[in-house]
Amino acid sequence: MTTLMPIGGNENHKKPVVLEEFVIRAGGSQADILILPQPSVLADTGNEYASLFLKLGARSARSLDFRTRAEAFADGFLSIVQSASGIFISGGTQMRLPALVGGTPLEGAILEAYRRGVIIAGTSAGAAVMPKVMIGYGKGGPTPREGMAHFTPGLGLTEKIVFDQHFRQKDRFGRLIYLIASHPGLLGVGVDENTAAIVEDESFITVKGTGAVTIVDGSEIEFTNVAEIEHGGTVAVSGLRVHVLTEGCSYDVAARKACLPRLELLSE
Numbered sequence: 001m002t003t004l005m006p007i008g009g010n011e012n013h014k015k016p017v018v019l020e021e022f023v024i025r026a027g028g029s030q031a032d033i034l035i036l037p038q039p040s041v042l043a044d045t046g047n048e049y050a051s052l053f054l055k056l057g058a059r060s061a062r063s064l065d066f067r068t069r070a071e072a073f074a075d076g077f078l079s080i081v082q083s084a085s086g087i088f089i090s091g092g093t094q095m096r097l098p099a100l101v102g103g104t105p106l107e108g109a110i111l112e113a114y115r116r117g118v119i120i121a122g123t124s125a126g127a128a129v130m131p132k133v134m135i136g137y138g139k140g141g142p143t144p145r146e147g148m149a150h151f152t153p154g155l156g157l158t159e160k161i162v163f164d165q166h167f168r169q170k171d172r173f174g175r176l177i178y179l180i181a182s183h184p185g186l187l188g189v190g191v192d193e194n195t196a197a198i199v200e201d202e203s204f205i206t207v208k209g210t211g212a213v214t215i216v217d218g219s220e221i222e223f224t225n226v227a228e229i230e231h232g233g234t235v236a237v238s239g240l241r242v243h244v245l246t247e248g249c250s251y252d253v254a255a256r257k258a259c260l261p262r263l264e265l266l267s268e
Contacts, residue, residue: 003119004199006127006163008191008211009091013052018196018209022121023056025198026086031058034084037065038100039092039125049088058086072104081109086119089126095136097129098154107155114157127165127191132156135164135179140171144235146226149175151182160202160253164190167214176216181226181237184218187253205251215243217256 003025011018023031033053037046046063053061064080066072081087087110089097101107114120120130128134134154141148164176167190176188191197192211199205207213222239229235243258245251250259 001117002114002201003117004114004130004157005119005121005196006130006165006189006191006199007121007123007196007209008127008165008167008169008193009124010166010169010193011123012194012210016052016056018194019052020056021196021198021208022086022088022119023053023058025119026058029057029059031060031085032083033058033061033086033088034080035061035063035088035090036097036126037063037090037092038067038097039094039129040090041092045090045092049090053088066100069100069104072101072106074106077106078109081106081113084113084118086121087113089120089122089129091122091124091126094125094129094134094154095152096125098134098152101155102153111156120157121196124165127163129154130157131162132159133162133179133183133186135162135175138172138175141174142171144174144178144181144226144237145232146178146229146235147232148178151179158199158202161187161189161199163197164188166193168192168212173214176214177237177240178226178235180216180218180240181221181224181235184221184224186218188214188216188218190214190216199253203253205245205253207245207247207249209247211246213245213249213251215241215245215251215258217241217243219256
């Protein structure tokens with residue numbers, strides 16, 4: 001089974017329920033976690049996450065620290081990726097990681113690890129970078145407008161889903177609609193802060209954390225003028241389906257159907 005765990009950013013480290021879930025799914029006391037801190041400009045990011053994952057019970061946690069593309073070709077990195085049971089990508093600027101590893105054996109090793117069942121989690125930029133098509137940067141706002149998001153190649157861990165982070169906190173509904181209107185075959189998943197959308201086999205999504213996951217489904221779009229609008233104009237879309245899911249909810253990607261927990265009735 002393949003598992004992606006995009007986190008919307010700003011995860012709570014004092015009550016780390018989201019990061020605890022990652023450690024558990026990576027193997028718990030047998031977890032060997034690799035951190036990719038490249039999106040961050042802070043020198044201590046990788047080591048700070050390594051310390052946190054050890055406190056949460058992982059057997060080992062190490063940061064793969066490199067900052068140039070030439071370093072990404074190091075042979076020793078491949079064996080480190082191959083021995084990991086969980087890979088965690090930090091926040092920061094999502095375009096940094098593909099610019100460093102794109103087309104390298106290290107990128108291939110990350111993809112192969114994912115395919116063989118290594119859980120890959122990422123927070124903020126680390127979530128955005130996961131898909132084949134990612135939102136490189138853009139503007140907030142509730143209304144879709146031409147050019148409000150810039151799309152670039154990501155790591156290619158999923159070809160079906162696009163993730164956006166800090167979703168409600170930074171008002172990114174409009175830009176996710178803009179992306180899905182541009183390509184209705186993709187599924188948009190907006191993840192709030194301190195919240196994770198856990199994606200299994202690219203077919204089933206569950207929610208963990210204190211916020212919400214917003215699903216933007218364009219498969220039933222009837223009309224959009226997204227291709228005709230210029231100069232930042234507003235984009236019209238009809239037939240879009242939107243789901244807002246919280247912890248305990250799930251979403252069937254193939255069936256395009258959300259499932260909310262049933263109300264348990266109390267006996268007198």
